[in-house]
Amino acid sequence: MLLLLIFVSIFALSSSSCSSNSIQWNSKCYTLYTNNTQFVTAAYFCKNIGGDLVSIHDAFVNSLLNDYVSNHVHDVFKLDFWTGASKMFTPNTWTWLDGTPFDYNVWDVMEPRNATWANCTAVFVPSGKWSALDCTTKRPFFCQFPLVKPTGCNV
Numbered sequence: 001m002l003l004l005l006i007f008v009s010i011f012a013l014s015s016s017s018c019s020s021n022s023i024q025w026n027s028k029c030y031t032l033y034t035n036n037t038q039f040v041t042a043a044y045f046c047k048n049i050g051g052d053l054v055s056i057h058d059a060f061v062n063s064l065l066n067d068y069v070s071n072h073v074h075d076v077f078k079l080d081f082w083t084g085a086s087k088m089f090t091p092n093t094w095t096w097l098d099g100t101p102f103d104y105n106v107w108d109v110m111e112p113r114n115a116t117w118a119n120c121t122a123v124f125v126p127s128g129k130w131s132a133l134d135c136t137t138k139r140p141f142f143c144q145f146p147l148v149k150p151t152g153c154n155v
């Protein structure tokens with residue numbers, strides 16, 4: 001009984017902070033928006049609600065997002081999604097909009113296309129591979145939010 005209580009309270013603590021339609025991992029919440037949206041519009045949308053277009057720094061998060069889309073999206077025109085990787089503001093250099101280092105990538109073969117029209121990056125589902133694309137094309141996107149921990153709590 002006590003164990004069950006502990007389990008329930010841990011579960012409540014860890015799940016209460018991200019909204020129910022978000023994925024929680026490593027002090028971040030990831031929320032998918034399925035409206036097909038231009039890169040810059042998506043970036044502003046995330047900023048305006050206290051987040052950022054998603055940045056990806058390891059294979060685990062790459063598959064977490066990829067699997068989520070595979071399991072939740074059943075419209076083949078809404079599978080690939082924008083990330084915050086772009087070279088729009090930094091000539092010929094890929095950077096994350098949230099300012100974190102560009103320390104990981106899963107470029108598909110023949111990617112990134114080194115074309116000045118291909119300044120933004122989408123993840124293709126289900127391969128999880130990245131492609132450089134025209135930023136004005138419209139796709140779904142993930143925003144990431146910092147997970148706000150309850151104060152005075154040592155978790």
Ligand SMILES: *[C@@H]1O[C@H](CO)[C@@H](O)[C@H](O)[C@H]1NC(C)=O
Pocket residue numbers: 033035037045
């Ligand atoms: C998505 O589209 C719906 C319906 O048009 C709209 O209410 C909603 O605000 C849109 N969301 C985003 C993220 O653009």
Ligand SMILES: *[C@@H]1O[C@H](CO)[C@@H](O)[C@H](O)[C@H]1NC(C)=O
Pocket residue numbers: 087088089090091092093116117118119
């Ligand atoms: C792409 O980004 C570069 C800077 O890296 C910029 O010079 C170029 O104008 C951009 N292209 C488009 C289509 O926005």
Ligand SMILES: *[C@@H]1O[C@H](CO)[C@@H](O)[C@H](O)[C@H]1NC(C)=O
Pocket residue numbers: 110111112113114
């Ligand atoms: C684009 O440029 C980078 C850096 O110069 C290079 O590593 C990559 O192979 C190039 N991509 C293609 C498809 O040629």
